[in-house]
Amino acid sequence: MELTEKGYGENDVYPLVYAIMHRVGFFVFPDHQILDLAGPFAAFETATRLSGRSVYRFDTLSRAGGLVAGRGGLPVATEAVDQARPDTLVVCGGQIESMLKPGEVQAVARLAGRASRVASVCTGAFLLAEAGLLDGRRATTHWRMAHRLQRSYPSIEVDADRIFIADRGVWTSAGVTAGIDLSLALIEADHGPELARQVARELVVYHRRAGGQSQFAPISQMEPESDRIRIALSFARDHLHENLPIERLAEEAAHLSVRQFGRAFRRETGETPAKAVERLRVEAARVRLQEGSEPIELIAQAVGFTDPERMRRAFVKLFGMSPQAIRRLDRDSETIAHSLGPAA
Numbered sequence: 001m002e003l004t005e006k007g008y009g010e011n012d013v014y015p016l017v018y019a020i021m022h023r024v025g026f027f028v029f030p031d032h033q034i035l036d037l038a039g040p041f042a043a044f045e046t047a048t049r050l051s052g053r054s055v056y057r058f059d060t061l062s063r064a065g066g067l068v069a070g071r072g073g074l075p076v077a078t079e080a081v082d083q084a085r086p087d088t089l090v091v092c093g094g095q096i097e098s099m100l101k102p103g104e105v106q107a108v109a110r111l112a113g114r115a116s117r118v119a120s121v122c123t124g125a126f127l128l129a130e131a132g133l134l135d136g137r138r139a140t141t142h143w144r145m146a147h148r149l150q151r152s153y154p155s156i157e158v159d160a161d162r163i164f165i166a167d168r169g170v171w172t173s174a175g176v177t178a179g180i181d182l183s184l185a186l187i188e189a190d191h192g193p194e195l196a197r198q199v200a201r202e203l204v205v206y207h208r209r210a211g212g213q214s215q216f217a218p219i220s221q222m223e224p225e226s227d228r229i230r231i232a233l234s235f236a237r238d239h240l241h242e243n244l245p246i247e248r249l250a251e252e253a254a255h256l257s258v259r260q261f262g263r264a265f266r267r268e269t270g271e272t273p274a275k276a277v278e279r280l281r282v283e284a285a286r287v288r289l290q291e292g293s294e295p296i297e298l299i300a301q302a303v304g305f306t307d308p309e310r311m312r313r314a315f316v317k318l319f320g321m322s323p324q325a326i327r328r329l330d331r332d333s334e335t336i337a338h339s340l341g342p343a344a
Helices: 034-051 104-115 124-130 143-152 178-191 193-203 225-240 244-255 258-269 273-291 296-301 308-319 323-340
Strands: 002-007 014-025 056-062 068-069 075-080 088-091 117-122 164-169 170-173
Touching: 014 034, 014 104, 034 056, 034 178, 034 193, 088 104, 088 124, 088 178, 088 193, 104 124, 117 124, 117 178, 124 143, 124 170, 143 258, 164 178, 170 178, 170 193, 178 308, 225 244, 225 258, 225 273, 244 273, 258 273, 273 296, 273 308, 273 323, 296 308, 308 323
Parallel strands: 014 056, 014 088, 056 075, 088 117, 117 170
Antiparallel strands: 002 014, 068 075, 164 170
């Protein structure tokens, strides 16, 4: 960090005020996702502009410097990591195979050793994991890649439901736009909630997004690698209206001991069996909410929730809103679509 000088008028009591300038380094590699860079960069740049002070300074970094092409071929000018000393290191996501090359991993490990805070956007968590920076920590990533991250790095506690997670100075975030949520949280940690709110308003995004990442992460689309776990998920989907304790899934569906089943299920899906069953029920309930006019009470019974209140709590946890609110939102969207008529 550096001190920056801000002048005041000659009649002010204090002629000079010093503010802490925080250097943010964005690390990219060939085939990075350009929005993983552009979203956080815009948030920190907007914070600097709105504050009227040089609170952040930026470096776009790569292993060797020069122009680095992202996915789609758009080139980004970068500086080599050799002399860079960021206060906060933000590792962008992108093509996993490209980021995990030894040179990229070593560069991030060196940069992280000089930084006071490390963060990743989307699949950038894989680069932090390969560099050993997530060992023994909680982390998140894009929902589609969460089970792969858990399977590849079992020492990490992966939570696919979170927009972002901070664990002892290391921050990870979910899909592409979650990099903005992460940046707003970092700005709030540095300068308080008011500046973060101003930045969110300027960028026309939520200051704190409601709910978790689960709204984008349908567990019904997961494809575990082993037949036993796939069979267990199919069994759960077919018997949602019944009681589904882990013992039943393990013994009746997967034909494994409870301990073996629990470990295998978490490794291949990134979820506990109980959490997966709850999410399957929520997904089934949401379809019924959207496609019909059944009472909430009947939907709750049909998908295996013992009462509407339990279903409401599950919806709020996963989506940030109740079943009734989601039904109203869907109906309002349909009304707007009908009023606009067919596209020209």
